[in-house]
Amino acid sequence: MAAMKTGPDISLIASLVGDPARANMLTALMGGRALSAGELAAEAGVTLQTASSHLAKLQAGGLVAVEKQGRHRYFRLTGPDIAAMLESMMGLAARVGHIRRQPGPKDPALRHARICYDHLAGDQGVRLFDSLTRRRLLRSSDGRLDLTAAGEKFVAEFGIDLAALAATRRPLCRTCLDWSERRSHLAGALGAALLARMVTLGWARRDAGSRVVAFSRSGQNRFDRTFPAR
Amino acid sequence: MAAMKTGPDISLIASLVGDPARANMLTALMGGRALSAGELAAEAGVTLQTASSHLAKLQAGGLVAVEKQGRHRYFRLTGPDIAAMLESMMGLAARVGHIRRQPGPKDPALRHARICYDHLAGDQGVRLFDSLTRRRLLRSSDGRLDLTAAGEKFVAEFGIDLAALAATRRPLCRTCLDWSERRSHLAGALGAALLARMVTLGWARRDAGSRVVAFSRSGQNRFDRTFPAR
DNA sequence: CCAATGCTTCGATCGTCATCGAAGCTTTCT
DNA sequence: AGAAAGCTTCGATGACGATCGAAGCATTGG
Numbered sequence: 426m427a428a429m430k431t432g433p434d435i436s437l438i439a440s441l442v443g444d445p446a447r448a449n450m451l452t453a454l455m456g457g458r459a460l461s462a463g464e465l466a467a468e469a470g471v472t473l474q475t476a477s478s479h480l481a482k483l484q485a486g487g488l489v490a491v492e493k494q495g496r497h498r499y500f501r502l503t504g505p506d507i508a509a510m511l512e513s514m515m516g517l518a519a520r521v522g523h524i525r526r527q528p529g530p531k532d533p534a535l536r537h538a539r540i541c542y543d544h545l546a547g548d549q550g551v552r553l554f555d556s557l558t559r560r561r562l563l564r565s566s567d568g569r570l571d572l573t574a575a576g577e578k579f580v581a582e583f584g585i586d587l588a589a590l591a592a593t594r595r596p597l598c599r600t601c602l603d604w605s606e607r608r609s610h611l612a613g614a615l616g617a618a619l620l621a622r623m624v625t626l627g628w629a630r631r632d633a634g635s636r637v638v639a640f641s642r643s644g645q646n647r648f649d650r651t652f653p654a655r
Numbered sequence: 656m657a658a659m660k661t662g663p664d665i666s667l668i669a670s671l672v673g674d675p676a677r678a679n680m681l682t683a684l685m686g687g688r689a690l691s692a693g694e695l696a697a698e699a700g701v702t703l704q705t706a707s708s709h710l711a712k713l714q715a716g717g718l719v720a721v722e723k724q725g726r727h728r729y730f731r732l733t734g735p736d737i738a739a740m741l742e743s744m745m746g747l748a749a750r751v752g753h754i755r756r757q758p759g760p761k762d763p764a765l766r767h768a769r770i771c772y773d774h775l776a777g778d779q780g781v782r783l784f785d786s787l788t789r790r791r792l793l794r795s796s797d798g799r800l801d802l803t804a805a806g807e808k809f810v811a812e813f814g815i816d817l818a819a820l821a822a823t824r825r826p827l828c829r830t831c832l833d834w835s836e837r838r839s840h841l842a843g844a845l846g847a848a849l850l851a852r853m854v855t856l857g858w859a860r861r862d863a864g865s866r867v868v869a870f871s872r873s874g875q876n877r878f879d880r881t882f883p884a885r
Numbered sequence: 886c887c888a889a890t891g892c893t894t895c896g897a898t899c900g901t902c903a904t905c906g907a908a909g910c911t912t913t914c915t
Numbered sequence: 916a917g918a919a920a921g922c923t924t925c926g927a928t929g930a931c932g933a934t935c936g937a938a939g940c941a942t943t944g945g
Contacts, residue, residue: 433748433834435682435741440673444903448666462922475904477923487751496912496921503751510747511665513740518663520736521717558796565788565795604663674933692892705934707893726891726942 441486442514446471447479450500451488455508456636457543459492459499505599505612508542515604536605538638540631544616545623545638546603549648553619554600554611556652563598563611570598572615580615583651584622590614623648671716672744676701677709680730681718685738686866687773689722689729735829735842738772745834766835768868770861774846775853775868776833779878783849784830784841786882793828793841800828802845810845813881814852820844853878 442448446469453460453468460468466476480500483489488507492499502508538549545553557563562576572580572587581587590597599613611619620638623629628644631637640648672678676699683690683698690698696706710730713719718737722729732738768779775783787793792806802810802817811817820827829843841849850868853859858874861867870878 433745434678435744435748436673436675436678438744438748438751439669439671439678441669443666443670443673445666446903448664448669452665471903472905473922474906474924478903481923498922506747506750510740510743513743514665514668515663517736517740518665518668521668521733561796565800570795676933701933702935703892704894704936708933711893728892 437486438488441483441488442511444479445469446475447483450476450479450483451502451507451511452636454489454500454502455511455542456540456631459501461497461499465500502542505542505595505601509599509601509612512541512546512604513602516602519604534632534637534639535635538629538640539636540620540638541601541603541610541612541636543620544601544610544612545620546601546610547605547638549638549640550610551603551606551608552654553652554609556654557611559655560653570600570613572598580619583619584626585615585618590618667716668718671713671718672741674709675699676705677713680706680709680713681732681737681741684719684730684732685741685772686770686861689731691727691729695730732772735772735825735831739829739831739842742771742776742834743832746832746837749834764862764867764869765865768859768870769866770850770868771831771833771840771842771866773850774831774840774842775850776831776840777835777868779868779870780840781833781836781838782884783882784839786884787841789885790883800830800843802828810849813849814856815845815848820848 442451449469450465453465462476462480463473465480466473469476469479471479480489480491483500484491487503489500490503492501536547538545539547541550544550554563557576558565560575561573562579564571564573564576577587593614595614597613597615598611599616600609601612601616602608603610610616623644624631626644626647627641628647629638629640632639672681679699680695683695692706692710693703695710696703699706699709701709710719710721714721714730717733719730720733722731766777768775769777771780774780784793787806788795790805791803792809794801794803794806807817823844825844827843827845828841829846830839831842831846832838833840840846853874854861856874856877857871858877859868859870862869
């Protein structure tokens with residue numbers, strides 16, 4: 426007879442993530458785009474039937490949502506907080522030494538710049554966040570993270586429509602803990618918009634089929650100039 | 656044949672938390688003190704043998720560490736980041752609706768003030784954090800959270816030896832996401848020291864056998880005066 | 886030295902769940 | 916309408932792991 430426990434039930438969520446196939450699917454969905462059941466099956470290395478079963482459980486558990494489009498069913502994470510939790514788990518796993526067998530060829534690229542749901546993470550993500558705060562374009566006060574007046578000007582000049590972002594229900598600025606850098610990077614609507622803008626400007630493109638964000642040579646230069654380290 | 660994955664292995668960590676008995680033990684350890692195998696067995700509602708097996712796995716996974724003291728073996732979390740991850744999972748579980756069967760009698764008390772590893776969480780924890788930042792005693796810049804000059808003075812007058820805290824390897828100020836309030840509260844060495852000081856001052860005492868922090872009537876009054884909402 | 890306490894290890898049992906083949910359902914394309 | 920694509924459901928199999936009784940090992944106390 427278990428003692429009467431109170432509070433949220435962690436173990437349900439954790440057991441969903443605890444299966445390797447599901448963990449792979451969730452990691453793939455951290456790329457931010459909605460993926461079909463077939464793509465997720467390939468990503469997890471299981472057959473379509475098995476993947477379907479897993480996805481049904483993830484959906485029942487509230488971790489993923491589905492959108493029907495024709496004969497496809499596209500799955501996505503139900504929110505950025507799911508991605509944030511996964512990143513924090515990765516940080517822990519890295520600290521206690523549960524690194525995957527082989528570093529893998531894409532590993533350095535992932536550490537340099539990757540997608541975290543819809544914003545930039547890795548070395549580049551942390552540098553972006555540091556640059557913005559060091560130049561007082563971003564400030565955190567009262568437990569909230571906000572753009573300063575100078576920050577709003579800067580972002581507008583960078584080509585982002587702040588009014589449009591403010592219209593969404595989503596918080597403008599959030600922090601997200603980076604597993605590879607163990608520092609914070611910028612999430613929230615602004616984090617997503619900044620990455621989107623960089624892609625539009627041709628600085629970087631998203632590597633299809635992975636979370637890698639590949640900066641071009643000139644794009645990297647412009648990034649360094651626009652978001653200087655000091 | 657699973658595709659070659661890279662990065663930290665989430666599923667190992669998650670599967671450890673995924674078992675209800677282990678999740679209960681970890682939640683109990685969020686209280687911050689080291690607990691014996693017997694206490695943890697009672698907490699989880701399993702026999703001693705089962706608990707022993709679980710604890711061996713948690714130890715192998717790097718989530719808990721053990722200290723031998725005579726014929727007792729005391730277990731504790733291997734770091735504050737474990738507690739932070741558990742809190743974030745609770746936040747998620749609460750959002751997607753995995754709340755435990757009965758709210759339970761201790762639930763309101765837990766939401767008001769509880770231990771999160773070694774610092775104050777819940778409504779009181781969030782109010783403490785808000786008050787410090789609103790009065791510009793705490794400021795976050797450059798991705799780090801730091802005491803201002805005024806903050807250092809305030810903390811010293813509150814009876815905390817900052818030099819001693821700085822001597823530890825542990826970060827002075829950290830934020831931790833609160834599952835019940837969905838806001839940040841103060842963690843890190845300072846967060847721990849503030850709670851310890853309040854207990855020393857007799858403002859509050861830790862409810863044995865739970866994570867509840869019970870403020871006395873006068874202690875609550877002094878808390879409200881020392882950390883005003885605005 | 887013997888008994889009691891605290892915990893671990895062994896062994897056996899039982900459930901649960903991941904997995905995939907096969908069949909069924911729905912949508913799209915021709 | 917027929918065929919193909921995308922996915923789910925059904926059913927069977929197999930494996931892992933949670934659980935506890937019983938025995939074993941260490942430490943403490945008389």
